[in-house]
Structure formats: C-alpha cells, structure tokens
Amino acid sequence: MGDREAFRSVLESVQKLAYNIAFRLTWNASDAEDATQEVFLRLFRNFPQYDPAQPFLPWFRRLTTNCVLNWKEKRRPTSELPEQIAVHDAAPADSSERLHQAIRELPQEYQACVTLKYLEDLGVSEIAQTLQVPVGTVKTWLFRAREILVSKLKPYVETLL
Amino acid sequence: MMTSCDETREHLESCDDCRLHIVVEARMRTLPVLEPPKGLVDRAMKALPRAVPLKREFFRLAAAAVMLIGLSVAALNAGLDQSAPVVTVKTRTAHALETTSAMFNAWRSETWKQ
Numbered sequence: 001m002g003d004r005e006a007f008r009s010v011l012e013s014v015q016k017l018a019y020n021i022a023f024r025l026t027w028n029a030s031d032a033e034d035a036t037q038e039v040f041l042r043l044f045r046n047f048p049q050y051d052p053a054q055p056f057l058p059w060f061r062r063l064t065t066n067c068v069l070n071w072k073e074k075r076r077p078t079s080e081l082p083e084q085i086a087v088h089d090a091a092p093a094d095s096s097e098r099l100h101q102a103i104r105e106l107p108q109e110y111q112a113c114v115t116l117k118y119l120e121d122l123g124v125s126e127i128a129q130t131l132q133v134p135v136g137t138v139k140t141w142l143f144r145a146r147e148i149l150v151s152k153l154k155p156y157v158e159t160l161l
Numbered sequence: 162m163m164t165s166c167d168e169t170r171e172h173l174e175s176c177d178d179c180r181l182h183i184v185v186e187a188r189m190r191t192l193p194v195l196e197p198p199k200g201l202v203d204r205a206m207k208a209l210p211r212a213v214p215l216k217r218e219f220f221r222l223a224a225a226a227v228m229l230i231g232l233s234v235a236a237l238n239a240g241l242d243q244s245a246p247v248v249t250v251k252t253r254t255a256h257a258l259e260t261t262s263a264m265f266n267a268w269r270s271e272t273w274k275q
C-alpha cells in the first residue's frame with residue numbers, strides 16, 4: 001500500500017469528525033466541506049510533525065479546530081455580512097432551528113467550546129488542550145455560552161420542553 | 162422530611178431559569194451528528210499536492226542544463242557567422258592613437274609658431 005493510499009484510509013476514518021466540527025463552526029454545508037478540505041490539506045502537510053507516541057485523536061482534533069477557525073477568520077470580510085443578515089432575518093422554524101441559530105450567534109471561541117463539549121463530549125481540560133487556552137478560560141467561555149443561550153431561548157421555553 | 166431530590170424537583174417546577182438551563186443542556190447533547198458529503202475524501206485526495214519523485218526531478222534538471230548549454234553554443238555560433246566586419250580592439254586602439262597624435266601635432270605646431 002502506497003503512502004497516498006495509507007493517507008486515504010486515515011481520511012476515511014476521520015472525515016466524519018472533521019466534517020462535524022467544521023459544520024458546527026460554520027453552520028453551512030458548503031462552507032463545512034471547504035473547511036474540511038482545508039483540514040485534510042493541513043493534515044497532509046503536518047503529518048510529519050505528528051509524534052506516533054502520542055494519541056492521534058486529540059492532535060487531530062486540535063488541528064481541525066484551529067484550521068477551521070483560521071479558515072473562518074480568513075474569509076470573514078466577504079462572508080460575514082450576508083450571513084448575519086440571514087441569521088437576523090430568518091424566522092426559525094422549530095425549536096432545534098432556534099437552538100442552532102442561538103449557537104451560531106455565539107462568539108467564535110464559545111462556539112468552539114460548545115462544539116467540543118456537546119458534540120465530542122470532551123471535558124474542560126481536553127477542550128483547554130485542544131484550544132490551547134487555560135482550563136479556567138474554557139470554564140468561563142462555557143458558562144457564558146450557556147448564559148447567552150438560555151437568555152436567547154427564554155422566550156421559547158415552552159417549545160423547547 | 163423532604164429528600165434533596167424532592168427539593169430539587171420542587172425547585173425546578175417553580176423556577177423557569179433552572180428548568181431552561183437543564184432543557185438547553187439536554188438539547189445540546191442531542192444535536193445530530195451529520196454524515197459527511199459523498200466523495201469528500203476523493204475530492205480531497207485529488208486536491209493534495211503530488212510529491213515529485215527524486216529521479217524524475219533529476220532528469221528534469223539534466224534536460225534543462227543540456228538545453229541551456231545547447232542554446233549558449235547556438236548563440237555563440239550565430240555571433241561568429243555574422244557577415245558584418247568585426248572591429249577588433251587592436252584596430253580601434255590604432256585609430257584612436259592616430260587621432261590623438263594628429264591632434265597633439267596640430268596643437269604643437271600652433272604653439273611653436275607663436
């Protein structure tokens with residue numbers, strides 16, 4: 001099996017994780033796909049830096065999160081305005097959509113925390129490791145993210161139950 | 162005597178804020194996991210840069226060097242074949258010397274006349 005084929009099998013096994021993190025940070029299927037492609041390219045370039053003595057998943061999760069956040073940051077000037085208009089104009093159809101919209105409106109670092117906590121089921125220390133910030137910062141971000149979500153969803157409490 | 166569980170339940174029944182916190186927390190845990198689009202890996206593999214084998218790179222460089230030498234030789238030959246008369250350094254120097262000495266002689270004869 002050649003190097004490329006070996007790399008393909010790595011991509012096959014991590015694509016779901018990468019795509020889901022990308023989707024939770026972009027909230028758009030097309031953007032999530034583009035960001036995932038960028039993650040795979042970064043993985044290809046950074047593969048020599050990976051230490052096989054360390055577990056692969058936390059390393060890959062960190063690479064993915066940072067790569068998607070950088071990707072978002074780079075294309076912010078062109079994409080932010082229409083996205084914001086769409087968010088404020090669109091009337092959410094159901095409670096899930098309301099929740100998605102509330103998460104989408106969170107600051108980027110809060111979104112990353114929420115994604116890693118609720119999608120990946122990571123603990124605060126693992127999130128801190130992934131985002132390379134202190135544990136206390138992650139706790140604060142998660143607390144604030146929950147506060148914002150609760151305040152935004154308060155008017156719809158009955159539909160959420 | 163009320164257990165802490167009962168107290169909590171009672172509090173939750175009356176406190177909207179706490180209830181909402183729990184509901185939001187629970188809903189976040191049930192966010193669906195999405196399937197990546199079909200062909201995502203294939204497209205990624207196509208977009209990856211291909212590593213050029215060392216052997217092929219060597220031959221490419223060798224071919225470029227041979228072409229460069231060939232072009233230099235051709236340019237040199239083309240320069241020698243030109244039919245226009247070539248003014249050598251020696252001819253130029255001799256001409257310049259003649260001019261200079263004629264000028265000097267003219268000046269000397271003018272000066273000595275006075």
